[in-house]
Amino acid sequence: MLEIQNLTKRYKKTLAVDQVSFVVPDGQVGILLGPNGAGKSTIIKSIAGLLRYEGGIGIQGMQAKSLEAKKIFGYVPEIPAMFDALTVREHVEYIRRAYSASITDEEVAALFERYELDDKLDKLGNELSKGMMQKVSICCALAIKPKVILFDEPMVGLDPKAIKELKETILELRDSGTTVLVSTHMLEMVKDLWDVMFVMDKGKIIASLTKEEAADRDIEELFFGITEREGD
Numbered sequence: 001m002l003e004i005q006n007l008t009k010r011y012k013k014t015l016a017v018d019q020v021s022f023v024v025p026d027g028q029v030g031i032l033l034g035p036n037g038a039g040k041s042t043i044i045k046s047i048a049g050l051l052r053y054e055g056g057i058g059i060q061g062m063q064a065k066s067l068e069a070k071k072i073f074g075y076v077p078e079i080p081a082m083f084d085a086l087t088v089r090e091h092v093e094y095i096r097r098a099y100s101a102s103i104t105d106e107e108v109a110a111l112f113e114r115y116e117l118d119d120k121l122d123k124l125g126n127e128l129s130k131g132m133m134q135k136v137s138i139c140c141a142l143a144i145k146p147k148v149i150l151f152d153e154p155m156v157g158l159d160p161k162a163i164k165e166l167k168e169t170i171l172e173l174r175d176s177g178t179t180v181l182v183s184t185h186m187l188e189m190v191k192d193l194w195d196v197m198f199v200m201d202k203g204k205i206i207a208s209l210t211k212e213e214a215a216d217r218d219i220e221e222l223f224f225g226i227t228e229r230e231g232d
């Protein structure tokens with residue numbers, strides 16, 4: 001479970017996130033939506049431990065900043081960060097060892113094959129395309145077998161095969177009880193994935209909706225209905 005309680009973040013005079021609270025239960029996919037500047041990345045970076053903030057963030061009931069929480073938390077940033085001198089294979093190996101991950105060699109090989117990295121294992125971090133870096137970043141996050149995983153604009157830059165695999169991966173994670181949070185502008189890409197939707201604007205959550213509450217309404221119709229109403 002991912003629990004955000006009264007999260008507030010100021011960048012000097014800008015109140016980027018204002019007393020935001022929400023929960024993504026175990027085995028559910030939450031999507032964080034909102035126009036540019038709404039505060040989504042600030043929330044994601046706070047959860048990932050990259051920013052100082054006020055309020056509380058819980059991962060499986062533990063404080064997000066604790067080592068125990070970090071061990072079960074996966075993060076796929078919007079802009080992948082690679083080690084220039086490590087190969088694709090070594091990136092995942094490094095994470096495996098750092099986290100003492102239980103993933104087997106066979107499972108790692110299957111991940112590389114699934115994300116079409118199996119013929120690029122000896123390429124260095126600085127020899128990869130943006131999409132390849134994104135795939136390595138996804139494999140690293142999955143290699144720790146996280147209980148909670150965050151994806152920030154994960155589909156941007158991925159080819160159609162990787163997008164298809166990523167969507168399936170997210171559903172598999174959900175089905176195995178993992179908590180998933182995806183921040184995105186690509187409504188079409190997440191329309192069949194989500195269980196709970198949080199719509200942000202100007203630093204606040206202006207609507208939270210479960211899939212059941214949305215019934216069969218289209219995600220775009222919902223999103224524009226919420227954001228245009230707010231703009232009136």
Ligand SMILES: Nc1ncnc2c1ncn2[C@@H]1O[C@H](COP(=O)(O)OP(=O)(O)OP(=O)(O)O)[C@@H](O)[C@H]1O
Pocket residue numbers: 011012014015016034035036037038039040041042043
């Ligand atoms: N490092 C920073 N310094 C100062 N202000 C910042 C910083 N990062 C973000 N902000 C401000 O905080 C607010 C929220 O920005 P944030 O990046 O969280 O929005 P977002 O919803 O992720 O937007 P986008 O969809 O464009 O990525 C904006 O007003 C932005 O200008």
